[in-house]
Amino acid sequence: GIQVEQSPPDLILQEGANSTLRCNFSDSVNNLQWFHQNPWGQLINLFYIPSGTKQNGRLSATTVATERYSLLYISSSQTTDSGVYFCAVRTGNTPLVFGKGTRLSVIA
């Protein structure tokens, strides 16, 4: 099946810093989503982005489908951005497959 690799596995930032999270996948995809899991465990859908670029406030995402990667940008990070960020992809008619996530800690 499709493989999903996220990097880095852990990231510590000072409040106000910018960061880039990466998601590599091993096959062509028809669906790619980014999720944020907050410290209380809640999973929130951030972006549906199988290709192209989207922005939502301080967060933006870019997927280059032909090169099989996606990037999540967080600008001017805040402590509320802490948590785990997951990338999930789908190929063909199979269910979504999740990466292992990037754990982000933003320190005041």
Add this chain to the structure above:
Amino acid sequence: NAGVTQTPKFRILKIGQSMTLQCTQDMNHNYMYWYRQDPGMGLKLIYYSVGAGITDKGEVPNGYNVSRSTTEDFPLRLELAAPSQTSVYFCASSYMWGAGEKLFFGSGTQLSVL
């Protein structure tokens, strides 16, 4: 809209006990999913359903059973609980399958089997 609701939030089971994790959604989504999340790992799919009366196995179905008698409800049954089933369980739903699908998650059930 309550979205996706899971109960209970926490549960401790003894080895060999059985229980049902409840999941209900009020968004009229056809597609529902059960995932488990182990520490430091991503989410692994246990079972999914594409509509009432239709279920299929995911990546890690052993030790679990599901049913889907209504669009709203998708309970997960653990028979003969084992320590390996200690995990956080998430139910999710979506309004479509494939391209364009977006998942909506419940708040999770933390299960410990001792």
